[in-house]
Amino acid sequence: xxxxxxxxxxxxxxxxxxxxxxxxxxxxxxxxxxxxxxxxxxxxxxxxxxxxxxxxxxxxxxxxxxxxxxxxxxxxxxxxxxxxxxxxxxxxxxxxxxxxxxxxxxxxxxxxxxxxxxxxxxxxxxxxxxxxxxxxxxxxxxxxxxxxxxxxxxxxxxxxxxxxxxxxxxxxxxxxxxxxxxxxxxxxxxxxxxxxxxxxxxxxxxxxxxxxxxxxxxxxxxxxxxxxxxxxxxxxxxxxxxxxxxxxxxxxxxxxxxxxxxxxxx
Amino acid sequence: xxxxxxxxxxxxxxxxxxxxxxxxxxxxxxxxxxxxxxxxxxxxxxxxxxxxxxxxxxxxxxxxxxxxxxxxxxxxxxxxxxxxxxxxxxxxxxxxxxxxxxxxxxxxxxxxxxxxxxxxxxxxxxxxxxxxxxxxxxxxxxxxxxxxxxxxxxxxxxxxxxxxxxxxxxxxxxxxxxxxxxxxxxxxxxxxxxxxxxxxxxxxxxxxxxxxxxxxxxxxxxxxxxxxxxxxxxxxxxxxxxxxxxxxxxxxxxxxxxxxxxxxxxxxxxxxxxxxxxxxxxxxxxxxxxxxxxxxxxxxxxxxxxxxxxxxx
Ligand SMILES: Cc1cc2nc3c(=O)[nH]c(=O)nc-3n(C[C@H](O)[C@H](O)[C@H](O)COP(=O)(O)OP(=O)(O)OC[C@H]3O[C@@H](n4cnc5c(N)ncnc54)[C@H](O)[C@@H]3O)c2cc1C
Ligand SMILES: Cc1cc2nc3c(=O)[nH]c(=O)nc-3n(C[C@H](O)[C@H](O)[C@H](O)COP(=O)(O)O)c2cc1C
Ligand code: FES
Numbered sequence: 001x002x003x004x005x006x007x008x009x010x011x012x013x014x015x016x017x018x019x020x021x022x023x024x025x026x027x028x029x030x031x032x033x034x035x036x037x038x039x040x041x042x043x044x045x046x047x048x049x050x051x052x053x054x055x056x057x058x059x060x061x062x063x064x065x066x067x068x069x070x071x072x073x074x075x076x077x078x079x080x081x082x083x084x085x086x087x088x089x090x091x092x093x094x095x096x097x098x099x100x101x102x103x104x105x106x107x108x109x110x111x112x113x114x115x116x117x118x119x120x121x122x123x124x125x126x127x128x129x130x131x132x133x134x135x136x137x138x139x140x141x142x143x144x145x146x147x148x149x150x151x152x153x154x155x156x157x158x159x160x161x162x163x164x165x166x167x168x169x170x171x172x173x174x175x176x177x178x179x180x181x182x183x184x185x186x187x188x189x190x191x192x193x194x195x196x197x198x199x200x201x202x203x204x205x206x207x208x209x210x211x212x213x214x215x216x217x218x219x220x221x222x223x224x225x226x227x228x229x230x231x232x233x234x235x236x237x238x239x240x241x242x243x244x245x246x247x248x249x250x251x252x253x254x255x256x257x258x259x260x261x262x263x264x265x266x
Numbered sequence: 267x268x269x270x271x272x273x274x275x276x277x278x279x280x281x282x283x284x285x286x287x288x289x290x291x292x293x294x295x296x297x298x299x300x301x302x303x304x305x306x307x308x309x310x311x312x313x314x315x316x317x318x319x320x321x322x323x324x325x326x327x328x329x330x331x332x333x334x335x336x337x338x339x340x341x342x343x344x345x346x347x348x349x350x351x352x353x354x355x356x357x358x359x360x361x362x363x364x365x366x367x368x369x370x371x372x373x374x375x376x377x378x379x380x381x382x383x384x385x386x387x388x389x390x391x392x393x394x395x396x397x398x399x400x401x402x403x404x405x406x407x408x409x410x411x412x413x414x415x416x417x418x419x420x421x422x423x424x425x426x427x428x429x430x431x432x433x434x435x436x437x438x439x440x441x442x443x444x445x446x447x448x449x450x451x452x453x454x455x456x457x458x459x460x461x462x463x464x465x466x467x468x469x470x471x472x473x474x475x476x477x478x479x480x481x482x483x484x485x486x487x488x489x490x491x492x493x494x495x496x497x498x499x500x501x502x503x504x505x506x507x508x509x510x511x512x513x514x515x516x517x518x519x520x521x522x523x524x525x526x527x528x529x530x531x532x533x534x535x536x537x538x539x540x541x542x543x544x545x546x547x548x549x550x551x552x553x554x555x556x557x558x559x560x561x562x563x564x565x566x567x568x569x570x571x572x573x574x575x576x577x578x579x
Contacts, residue, residue, distance in 0.1 A: 004538065042537070052536055228295075233335070237322075
């Protein structure tokens with residue numbers, strides 16, 4: 001089930017230079033959305049830009065939904081110009097959500113840069129369900145954190161910055177390895193679920209440090225250039241196992257895939 | 267009384283707006299967000315003898331104003347279509363036209379023979395114009411002899427409505443149009459995508475894995491209008507105009523240069539509700555211009571003198 005919903009903009013704020021957070025009122029989509037799904041956004045009433053833009057569903061609080069994005073080009077710049085009270089047309093919720101296993105003793109959520117928003121949605125969702133979860137965020141520097149300084153989620157997020165600063169210095173895979181060792185020592189590895197959303201470099205690094213087959217769930221959310229967002233155009237294919245062909249569609253088979261099904265582009 | 271009904275020879279449509287192949291899936295995907303009955307008909311994703319995996323990614327590149335694709339006709343194949351899809355779309359209040367794309371003539375015959383066995387198919391669109399496959403594809407449509415032979419071979423096994431979808435990637439489309447008419451086509455679909463390329467200047471890499479792809483969207487409308495006009499003047503069978511349509515005014519322009527119906531493509535990705543908007547826009551226009559049937563507009567281009575800005579209409 002999907003909707004075409006005219007969502008009303010409630011707040012649209014630049015939380016860091018070039019990074020925006022927008023809360024919209026979208027009762028239809030938020031009623032059925034799940035962490036990992038996305039919305040396909042018509043950024044303009046004309047056909048300029050021609051295509052919709054996919055953004056992950058960030059936090060959902062009752063009928064309100066958060067979208068967080070970095071301004072890249074025309075589409076995301078247009079979104080940044082929207083004011084409270086204006087409406088935008090959303091197609092969604094689209095895509096397969098993260099699998100959640102209530103018997104997981106620990107859920108390790110790893111976001112890279114703008115891969116964080118769906119992780120925040122999943123984090124809140126798991127916490128609400130009374131499950132244990134750790135939220136890790138890898139960024140280049142403080143300016144790339146897709147959360148406002150005043151955001152309470154930030155206090156619950158372990159930030160690892162390539163350029164250090166006031167955060168742990170390094171790559172996000174380093175604390176991941178440490179946690180995996182701890183889980184191993186505690187003998188709970190097979191009761192641990194791991195979720196990832198970030199750039200291909202991070203995904204490839206996670207494929208190296210996470211042993212295959214050891215954990216309950218190992219899922220990753222992917223990005224690909226999209227057309228329709230609903231399985232019509234066959235445009236968002238990525239190389240991935242598990243389908244009838246060597247390719248699978250990010251919009252309907254994904255965006256969530258098993259970490260070991262996917263192949264990073266060369 | 268103004269009516270949106272149009273006829274394409276033996277095929278009657280309740281609206282001149284159809285959904286173009288590859289832009290409406292198999293009919294089911296958009297059904298929960300847009301009522302298919304707003305469409306006079308839809309053309310399925312091109313179907314081949316068996317499942318085709320399509321081209322390697324990336325398969326899409328959005329350009330300044332349009333879209334390049336190199337899907338490579340990824341589709342489920344005729345058997346899965348007949349088994350899994352057809353039973354679920356036959357109750358739609360719209361015409362179902364199955365697009366067929368194959369590598370060789372025998373395969374077109376094979377696919378159509380299978381579809382002839384089942385109910386719920388209102389016609390075929392022979393896709394002989396895909397720029398994204400190595401074998402077959404637009405090579406058929408670029409060769410009038412092959413075009414005529416292919417259409418007549420399919421005609422020999424089906425009494426259903428048949429349209430041939432032709433490529434604009436030729437110096438002239440006239441002989442291909444005439445060849446398809448000679449072969450027994452009931453209509454022509456003009457145009458498929460235009461060969462194009464997109465490059466990332468920073469990395470110096472092509473944006474599509476196949477280097478080139480098919481260009482669609484608003485920027486191709488002038489090319490499509492020119493091809494429809496060329497076709498209209500070359501044949502007597504009706505023409506379905508395709509290329510860059512986003513508004514009812516676009517639809518009217520296609521009729522003026524010779525179309526009897528149109529297909530909307532890439533714009534559906536952005537606005538699945540477009541067919542309903544176009545119908546409303548056309549009806550309002552017809553009422554205000556006292557036009558009963560859009561067929562009155564077909565081929566009414568006034569070539570005695572050009573439109574001059576500022577001059578009285
Ligand atoms: C499922 C999914 C979820 C996403 N969630 C988020 C999110 O929560 N926050 C966020 O900041 N970004 C997210 N992205 C990436 C976001 O869609 C792009 O940054 C955005 O489309 C860029 O559009 P633009 O017009 O500003 O850029 P341009 O570069 O001008 O866009 C040109 C074309 O490329 C496409 N494109 C460019 N970058 C990407 C990309 N990374 N992924 C897919 N298509 C791209 C655009 O959609 C457009 O069609 C997500 C992508 C996908 C597929
Ligand atoms: C992603 C994509 C896939 C397409 N697939 C097909 C196809 O399978 N068969 C076909 O005949 N045309 C296909 N087309 C071409 C369209 O049907 C249409 O001819 C073209 O897009 C021009 O119309 P537009 O400018 O309105 O999009 C495809 C177009 C796009 C953008
Ligand atoms: S975006 Fe069209 S099939 Fe995925």
